[in-house]
Structure formats: structure tokens, C-alpha cells
Amino acid sequence: MLDLVEAVAARREASDPDAATVLRGLSAPQKSLPSHLFYDARGSALFEEITRLEEYYPTRVETAILDEAAPQIAGRTPQGAVLVEYGSGSSRKTEILLERLPQLAAYAPIDVSRSALEEAKARLARRFPSLRVEPTLGDFAAPLRLPADLAIRPRLGFFPGSTIGNFTTPEARDLLGRMAAGLGAGARLVIGADLLKDPSILIPAYDDAQGVTAAFNLNMLERINREFDADFDRSRFRHEARFNEAEGRVEMHLVSLRTQRVAVLGRMFSFTAGETIHTENSAKYSMRGFHRLAASAGWTPKRTWIDRAGLFSVHELAAEVQDFAAGGRVER
Template identity: 45%
Template sequence: MIISQQAHRSTALFSVAAGKPPEEDFSTDMVKALSSRPRCLSPKHFYDEQGSALFDRICELPEYYPTRTELALLQRHAPEIAEFMGPDAEIVEFGAGSLQKIRLLLDAMDAPRCYVPIDISGTHLSTAARALQHCYPALDVHPVVGDYTGPLRLPAMHRNSNRRVGFFPGSTIGNLCPAEALSFLKQARHILRGGGLLLGVDLIKDPAILHAAYNDSQGVTAAFNRNVLSRANRELDANFDIDAFAHSAFYNAPLQRIEMHLMSLRSQRVRVCNQAFSFAQGETLHTESSYKYTVDGLQTMAAKTGFEFGAVWTDPENRFCLCWLQVPM
């Protein structure tokens, strides 16, 4: 649903939270996860300020190929992508993070009018949006704090834009289960009607490459994973012993996904939100899935959600792809 808001040059945060604030959402989800079997927590809760900073470090690691591969594709094909996006466009980025990749598109586009980055981490987004606005003073930047996987409200389209296009990089769609991915694309199709979506997707490959990417030698991914427990200690009056949980990441070939878990190294009891929970030795909290795709699989998913599959750009090793999905009127 789109709500009216007069366009003006400002990076003031626009909140789309329709119900609970982020900290209450985190407490509800954490208690639900710890009460369930198997225990599973949404990866969106990684991204508080510290988690977002850790993820930025992950993107710079030598083992973590997705970011540099996607950046190389954007650098090489930005002029072609800009042709698909068209002149005077408004760009909506889902899960915007540090707003680095969008710069390559903005530099290639013909008179982009407005940029709407959506992210769940308000502090991180606000800082990044101010920096981007400084570099692109003619661009209207409207950062939106919210969860793009749920019902989403956006400011009205910029008065000088003739179409709205989407950008969903980083293979973040892989963090959604297949049903969630279909639901997200259906919502995106509605928001972007008459425009299109540039989607960055990690492809199926040798599991050894995937294992290295999610088990880096510097332990940054492990720290990123454990930070969700540190966040619970900070925000939910929890008492997790961080050193009593091990980072575990592996490729589940039958489900075509990387799984990240936090494994209890001993039998223990923890307190979260004034409730007690027991962990057996070896029991895990499943914190993230990262699904990998084939181009054929993406075409099938696009067709199911009403998109028209357009151009595809892949790196020489077929590790990653960018694809353009057109949205009919």
C-alpha cells in the first residue's frame, strides 16, 4: 500500500512499522524460537547496528565472493541495466545495507529522481543515507525503516518520476524460504507495477566454495552469528554465555541452501525476557538459511509471480547472477 508524502530533499527516516517496534518484534521472535523445536530465528534479527557493521566486514573478506562478484557485474553491465531502468526513475532498494552497490547504478542512470532504501536497521541506514545524499545532492533520498518481507507502505512516488524500479542485491532473496520468496516477489510486483526489478542471486556451485564463504578464517562470520545472542543480552535482559555457543555453517545439498546455526557446547539454561530455556549439548538455534538458485529456477519463480524474465548477467565462473524482471502494467 502506498501512502502520500510530499517529495522533498531530506534523509529523514520514514518508518513503515505497522505494529510492534523492532525491539518488541525481536523479543517476541526470540521467545518463540527458543520455545519451538527445532529452534529457528529469522535472520533479520542479525541486523542491529553492531550486526550491520559486522556484515560490512564480511563483504570484504577474501572468502566471501558474492559481494565482489556482484560488484564486478554491476560495474561491467551498469549501462545496459540503466537502459532497462529508463530515465527519470525512482529506485527502491530492498535490504539496502550500506548503500554501496546503488552508486554504480546511479552513476549510469539517466536522471534518476529518487532513491528509497529500505532496511531494518534504522541507525545504520540513517548514517548511510546521509553519506549518499552528500555525494548525490540532486537526488531525493528517502530512507525507509522497515521489514520488506511483511506488508510494506512506501512514500508516494516522486512527482517527477515516470516509473518505479526495484533493486534487491546480495542474494538476500536466498534468506527467504521458497514460499517467502514467492510472497516477497508478489508484493514487489505490486509496488513496482509498470517498472521492473534488478535481482542479485547466488547460484548453485561447489559446496567447498560455499563452506569457505560462510566459515572465514578470520572468524568474522562466526562473530556475526553470535552477535544475535549478544544483542539478546543487551536488549532482552538475557544471559547467554556467548562462548558456550559455536558457529556452525554447512551446505544442505538436498535443500540447496547454506544453513547457519549456533550450537550449544554444553547442557545449559538461559534466561530471556524473564523466561528460562534449556539447551542440551549439541542442540542448535538455526539462525539463517541462504538458498542457492539456478537460472532456470529463477525463470520459473518469476513466471509464478507475474514477472516477465528479461536479461541475465553472470560472471565467467557462473557463481552469481544479476537478472532483470519486468513488471507488466
């Protein structure tokens, strides 16, 4: 019977990249789960709730920056361009640009959440009835795919929310390089990056008093149970946000409250009390550090906007496609 269980797990692991990532992550000395698994329908709804919390400054501050910068961004966007958004979610921030970009040929949002894409498309159809919306369901790190008639048009990339901070430095460099290659030479990318600041400001943004972020983090265990035949008991874990000073990032973890064993796809994983599952990174950048990261991936910084309190930054980058394999450590 055990051999049969192992065979089933092996087949699922071979055919499903997410299953392979989950099993590999839970087998590592520092257990981990991929952060994109946050965003099932429930997780997407919880994240939208997080963005409205007082403690969570990034959405509020970035929205204000975009509102101020949008006319300048629009003024440099050519007629008939395609706006490509990576990890679009609800597309709420995008409306700030869309209302100032009547010259667009289309808006192409990319997201892993089908419900988020469907809801955003329906809402945008009501607000911008003449706008062509071409959503893509999937990982925004995959090669960019556009309909043939849009693939020949100039492109403006949009990557708000400091999602770039969810990646390690090598991963972020690789992702930005693939964006440059996919958008093409001469394309521009408008990207949000959270700025390095005191942990007394950072930690509450990822561990709010109402417990919404905790629910968001713990919801991943419910998804693992549902999609990977697991038996996590979420009451045996708690949410924790911590600042990793050496890496310049906030980390989210799920902390085991007791010694326990959990089955995932028929395989057993042991936890000691206090052991954690690392679920997300959120890197914070200095201005110099982010510009160096962008340059190492083939982008030239053109314009930067920062709020008066110095909490958040929005950058306009221009693509210069090249070989992105090289590059050393990026300072934050």
C-alpha cells in the same frame, strides 16, 4: 512471582512481533532466531567486514557484474523514475547504478538498520548532492510506502546480495509477489541470486578463517540479551555453517557447547550439548530454478548476467501483477 514474570513476557509477546518470533523460535523442536536480528549497529558493521573477505565471493562478483550491466539497466530506466532498494544496508553497490542514472527522481532505500540508513544518506549526499534520498526504516517485506509525489512515478526495484536466498521457497515467492504488487505492473526489478555450486566454495564464504562470520552470528546473542532481557553466554556457543543438500542451501547455526539453560523475557529454555539454533538460510539457485521462482511470483525474466566462473547471477525482471497465492514447489 512466576505468574508475574509470565504476564510480563506475555504482554511483550503480544505487543512486539520480534519478541513473539524469538520466543516461538526458541520453543520449537529445531530452535531458530530470525535473521533480520543480525543487523544492529555492530552486526551491520560486521557484515560490511564480511563483504570484504576473500572467501566471501558474492559481493565482489556481484559488484563486477553490476558494473558491466549498469549501462544496459540505465538505458531502460525512464526519466523521473524512483529507484527502490530492498534491504539497502550501506548502499555501496547502489552507487554503481546511481552514477549512471542521473534521470532518477529519487532513491528510496529500505532497511532495518537506522545507522546504515543514516550513514548511507550522508555519504550519498556528498557524492550525489542533487539526488533526492527518501529512506524508510523498517522491514522491506512490509508494503511499499513512498511520498505521494513519488508514488505516481515509474519504479525500478533493486534487491542485490542474494538476500532472496535467506527465505524459504514459499517465503521467497510471497516476497517477490509483494514486490511486484508494490512496484506495480510494468516495473522492473534488478535482483542478485547466488548460484548452486560445490560446497567447497560455499562453506568458506560462511565460515571464514578470520572468524568474522562467527562473530557476526554470535553477535545476535548479544542483541537478544540486550533487547529481550536474556542471559545467553556467547562463550557457550560456537558458529557452524553447513550445506543442506536436500534444500540446496547453506545454513548458519549456533551450536550449544554444553547442556545449559537460558532465560529470555523470564522464560527458561533448555539446551543439550550439540543442540543448535538455526539463524540463517542462504539458498542457492540454478538458472532454471530462479526463473521458475520469479515467474511463479508474477515476474517475467528479461535479462540475466553471470560471471565467467559461474558463481553468481544478476537478473532483470518485469512485473506482471496477478494473484500470487498459487504455485507449487520451485526447483533449484
